Amino acid sequence: MFVRQWSSRPQSISKTHDPIVLCSKHLVQVMFFCIGVTVLAKWGTGLPGWRDVIASENGPIERMSAAIWFMGFTWCVAAALAQRTRTVEWLSVAMVLLLFGLRELDAHRWSTGWNLDKLANYWNPQFPLHERLLVIGLMVLPCLIVGGGLCLRLWKTIGQSWFTDESWLRHLMVGVAILVFCVTLDKVGPYVLPLFVLGDFGQVVLMEIEEFLELVLAVFTIASLWPYLQKAFNGDE
Amino acid sequence: MWWLKSWPCWILIVVICATWVLPEIPYYQDWMPYGYELGGIALVVMYLSFGCWSLGLYGLVMGGLSWKSDSLKSRLVFKLGLAALSLAIGLVVCYLKLMHLTLSV
Numbered sequence: 001m002f003v004r005q006w007s008s009r010p011q012s013i014s015k016t017h018d019p020i021v022l023c024s025k026h027l028v029q030v031m032f033f034c035i036g037v038t039v040l041a042k043w044g045t046g047l048p049g050w051r052d053v054i055a056s057e058n059g060p061i062e063r064m065s066a067a068i069w070f071m072g073f074t075w076c077v078a079a080a081l082a083q084r085t086r087t088v089e090w091l092s093v094a095m096v097l098l099l100f101g102l103r104e105l106d107a108h109r110w111s112t113g114w115n116l117d118k119l120a121n122y123w124n125p126q127f128p129l130h131e132r133l134l135v136i137g138l139m140v141l142p143c144l145i146v147g148g149g150l151c152l153r154l155w156k157t158i159g160q161s162w163f164t165d166e167s168w169l170r171h172l173m174v175g176v177a178i179l180v181f182c183v184t185l186d187k188v189g190p191y192v193l194p195l196f197v198l199g200d201f202g203q204v205v206l207m208e209i210e211e212f213l214e215l216v217l218a219v220f221t222i223a224s225l226w227p228y229l230q231k232a233f234n235g236d237e
Numbered sequence: 238m239w240w241l242k243s244w245p246c247w248i249l250i251v252v253i254c255a256t257w258v259l260p261e262i263p264y265y266q267d268w269m270p271y272g273y274e275l276g277g278i279a280l281v282v283m284y285l286s287f288g289c290w291s292l293g294l295y296g297l298v299m300g301g302l303s304w305k306s307d308s309l310k311s312r313l314v315f316k317l318g319l320a321a322l323s324l325a326i327g328l329v330v331c332y333l334k335l336m337h338l339t340l341s342v
Contacts, residue, residue: 033245041256058267060256067255067287068248074288078317101284110270110277219248226244233299233317235310 023170030220034212037064055207061215062104068218069101075222075229083232089157090232092150097221099147104214112139171224178217185210241298247291254287264336279335286328293322 041060042053054061073094080090102108108116114135115121122132158169185206240246259265262283270277296318303311 033248037249037252037256040252045256063255063259064252067251067259067284070281070284071248071251071288071291074285074292074321078292078321082313082317102281105270105277105280105284107270107277107281222248223244230242233314235313 019170023174026171026223027174027220030216030223034216034219038212038215051204051208054211055204059211061211065211065215065218066101066104068215068222069097069104072097072218072222072225073101076225079229079232082235086232088150088153092154093225095147095150100218108139114139116140168224168228171220175217175220175224178213178220182210182213182217185213238302241302247295250291250294251287254290255284258287259283263333264340273336273339275335275339279332279339282328282335283332286325286332289321289325289328293318293320293325296321 038054038061041047041064042050045053045060047053047060053059056062076090076094076097080087080094083090108114112135116135116139121127122136158172189206189210264273264279265283266272266276269280273279296314296316298318300311300313300315300318304315
């Protein structure tokens with residue numbers, strides 16, 4: 001069974017398998033897991049259509065994605081407490097996962113009344129200039145400074161790992177690729193899709209793909225971190 | 238044992254909580270973050286509690302199972318599990334208090 005492989009230590013994974021093959025295999029395993037829970041949610045919740053399960057706001061798939069990001073956050077904070085030599089790295093990862101979870105729940109919209117990731121708002125003259133500057137000064141810049149500091153620390157680790165050919169780098173790259181694809185579908189899609197004659201059904205399918213891939217990304221992140229979490233909880237340095 | 242050491246086992250707990258438990262909890266509504274003053278914070282608190290339930294159960298189960306083999310490591314995991322479970326209960330209470338507060342205004 002695929003889950004048996006994830007119970008092993010990261011060192012043994014990188015030594016016994018080709019990282020690219022291993023990463024592809026893990027992605028397939030995560031896909032199967034996500035398909036499984038989606039079918040389970042459709043069957044278990046009794047919702048009439050796949051659209052209600054996958055693409056609806058606050059539907060089961062969106063709730064699952066958010067819950068898995070928050071799970072990642074709590075587990076990484078616990079790992080930071082358990083593995084004192086890697087506290088900053090674990091807290092950096094925890095912060096990133098928390099941001100993903102909050103983004104999934106649209107926290108920036110309901111807590112501030114401002115859609116942070118809708119770039120068009122920043123040059124929309126309908127919003128007063130002082131309001132836009134306040135958002136940039138009090139919300140965007142502090143986030144960038146804190147996030148930038150933590151990312152620099154992570155970047156150092158990534159830089160070192162690049163030359164030692166660590167297996168998790170492939171996982172990171174696949175995760176970033178999924179993220180870029182989802183953001184493109186979500187943000188660029190509404191402007192580009194009308195150029196193609198897809199119809200309502202096609203647009204719903206694309207929305208479903210985007211929401212499903214967001215779930216895949218959340219599960220893939222936890223699955224990639226899993227051997228390192230195990231290592232942290234086992235008390236290894 | 239291998240199933241307990243795998244990620245699907247512990248993600249499944251969170252998936253079950255988000256899919257079936259969340260819609261059944263008191264005060265929960267789809268529009269909670271927008272409909273209630275403290276609804277958004279309460280929702281985040283509840284999501285965090287799901288992560289703590291999963292971590293707490295992991296700690297108790299894994300710490301308990303390896304209690305005899307290596308006392309120092311297993312006790313650390315066990316304590317972590319207990320702390321996470323206590324936190325999960327605290328977060329649920331916090332959610333209920335927040336929702337009670339926002340509805341009583």
